[in-house]
Amino acid sequence: MPLLTVHHCRSCCFRRPRKDIRSHSGRMSEKYGPVFRLYFGPQMTVIICGYEAVKEALIDQAEAFSGRGTMESFNQVLQGYGISLSNGEIWKQTRQFTIMTLRDFGMGKRSIEERIQEENQFLVEEFRKTKEIPFDPTYFFSKATANVICSITFGKRFQYDDEEFLNLLKMINESFILISSIWGQLFNMYTSIMKYLPGPHNKIRHCLEGLEKYVLKKAKENQESLDPNNPRDLIDSFLIKIEQEKQESSHFHMKCLAMTVLTIFFGGTETLSTTLRYGFLLLLKYPDIEEKLHEEIDCVMGQEHIPCFEDRNKMPYTNAVLHEIQRISDLLPMNVPHETTQDTQFRGYLIPKGTQVIPLLHSVLRDPTQFSDPYSFNPGHFLDEKGNFKKRDAFMPFSAGKRICLGEGLARMEIFLFFVSILQNFNLKSKIPPKDIDISPAVSNFASFPHFYELSFVPR
Numbered sequence: 478m479p480l481l482t483v484h485h486c487r488s489c490c491f492r493r494p495r496k497d498i499r500s501h502s503g504r505m506s507e508k509y510g511p512v513f514r515l516y517f518g519p520q521m522t523v524i525i526c527g528y529e530a531v532k533e534a535l536i537d538q539a540e541a542f543s544g545r546g547t548m549e550s551f552n553q554v555l556q557g558y559g560i561s562l563s564n565g566e567i568w569k570q571t572r573q574f575t576i577m578t579l580r581d582f583g584m585g586k587r588s589i590e591e592r593i594q595e596e597n598q599f600l601v602e603e604f605r606k607t608k609e610i611p612f613d614p615t616y617f618f619s620k621a622t623a624n625v626i627c628s629i630t631f632g633k634r635f636q637y638d639d640e641e642f643l644n645l646l647k648m649i650n651e652s653f654i655l656i657s658s659i660w661g662q663l664f665n666m667y668t669s670i671m672k673y674l675p676g677p678h679n680k681i682r683h684c685l686e687g688l689e690k691y692v693l694k695k696a697k698e699n700q701e702s703l704d705p706n707n708p709r710d711l712i713d714s715f716l717i718k719i720e721q722e723k724q725e726s727s728h729f730h731m732k733c734l735a736m737t738v739l740t741i742f743f744g745g746t747e748t749l750s751t752t753l754r755y756g757f758l759l760l761l762k763y764p765d766i767e768e769k770l771h772e773e774i775d776c777v778m779g780q781e782h783i784p785c786f787e788d789r790n791k792m793p794y795t796n797a798v799l800h801e802i803q804r805i806s807d808l809l810p811m812n813v814p815h816e817t818t819q820d821t822q823f824r825g826y827l828i829p830k831g832t833q834v835i836p837l838l839h840s841v842l843r844d845p846t847q848f849s850d851p852y853s854f855n856p857g858h859f860l861d862e863k864g865n866f867k868k869r870d871a872f873m874p875f876s877a878g879k880r881i882c883l884g885e886g887l888a889r890m891e892i893f894l895f896f897v898s899i900l901q902n903f904n905l906k907s908k909i910p911p912k913d914i915d916i917s918p919a920v921s922n923f924a925s926f927p928h929f930y931e932l933s934f935v936p937r
């Protein structure tokens with residue numbers, strides 16, 4: 478069994494970070510096949526491309542590929558805690574604890590659905606106030622999705638003009654954009670040098686520390702009024718767990734609490750708001766698809782019914798469009814880096830323990846063996862010939878296997894409820910003709926962002 482000695486492109490990736498790593502990796506995979514290695518700075522990384530190979534790694538060899546690779550831009554503050562970047566026992570215990578707690582608070586159940594429905598009403602009211610004047614929806618979507626996370630973690634939502642809330646959003650938004658930028662990439666590659674150099678990358682640390690401070694302040698407030706028998710939010714549940722596991726070896730302590738809440742914030746706000754922003758841009762580009770959505774919404778729920786997640790079962794077209802929005806917007810094209818937890822035999826190669834691995838989600842979502850027209854926005858990818866919803870195994874925007882997105886259930890519910898209630902109330906109007914709308918990503922590194930746009934919401 479040979480050690481992994483596939484072709485690599487040390488020359489270009491070593492010298493300069495790429496603006497669009499997806500297309501570069503795509504070209505490499507055409508040339509060298511579904512498994513090859515690249516150097517990100519000095520870091521050797523194995524790239525896995527295409528549905529079959531990614532499925533084999535993340536699902537068939539789940540344990541071996543379940544480690545988390547490094548992302549120093551984040552980890553400089555997370556320091557191996559939280560869920561997204563932790564490994565071993567810390568990861569297992571905090572992930573399991575958080576999933577159980579979110580379930581207790583109704584993840585996939587009625588109470589979280591009600592929080593989203595409530596937030597929807599505030600968002601629709603905000604849009605009404607715009608009086609059909611075109612505007613950039615970015616911050617509205619960020620506020621609504623962040624409020625859902627706030628109600629889970631802090632037990633309350635904020636007014637949209639609350640100073641504290643706006644400051645919190647600014648820190649999340651800025652750090653997310655910077656981590657996704659060339660600066661974030663350079664920091665991840667050359668941490669030991671970059672941490673001493675001036676530049677925008679230093680702001681990432683500043684923002685993440687600001688968030689940590691805020692969470693710790695909230696935790697202190699919760700501690701003062703904690704009722705161990707009646708947890709009000711995720712922070713309360715964590716505090717109770719810390720109290721129960723007081724022994725020295727426990728992974729549950731204040732740093733872990735702060736980093737877990739921080740990862741939930743990071744995972745659950747910009748991801749969703751960017752999906753909403755990309756989705757509405759795609760609907761502006763394809764008004765015929767928007768029209769069909771209105772028809773299905775009018776037929777299934779009319780104007781008065783408050784949308785609930787169960788309605789999705791009666792709305793195959795809407796469900797297909799929302800899947801296609803996630804497929805095309807390709808939010809985290811490179812996934813979050815994984816790492817092998819043991820020496821691993823994969824497709825004829827031996828990948829040593831501790832090797833960084835990127836199962837390229839972009840290559841799965843655009844796999845021509847799985848989607849007939851992978852680069853077109855076509856809801857037909859998720860419909861059968863009778864118009865019923867058709868599940869596709871290669872639909873992997875949340876990844877797969879042991880590291881699969883912890884918030885998938887919440888995200889799917891929010892995406893459905895936000896889109897449907899906005900379209901139930903408004904027609905969309907673009908500032909520019911659909912033919913001039915550019916739906917390619919403006920940036921596509923760690924995350925993909927759509928180009929800036931403005932739209933009007935016209936009451937129906």
Ligand code: HEM
Nearest residue numbers: 560561744745748752809813874875876880882883884888
């Ligand atoms: C459209 C929305 C979302 C997308 C596309 C998305 C996608 C992803 C992806 C691709 C990963 C990496 C999986 C891997 O390493 O293989 C991930 C991890 C994660 N996501 Fe999400 N996510 C979304 C929403 C959310 C929400 C709402 C939450 C919060 C509850 C969340 C929390 C997390 C966490 C904590 C992880 C780390 C899991 C781990 O390392 O074990 N995500 N997500």
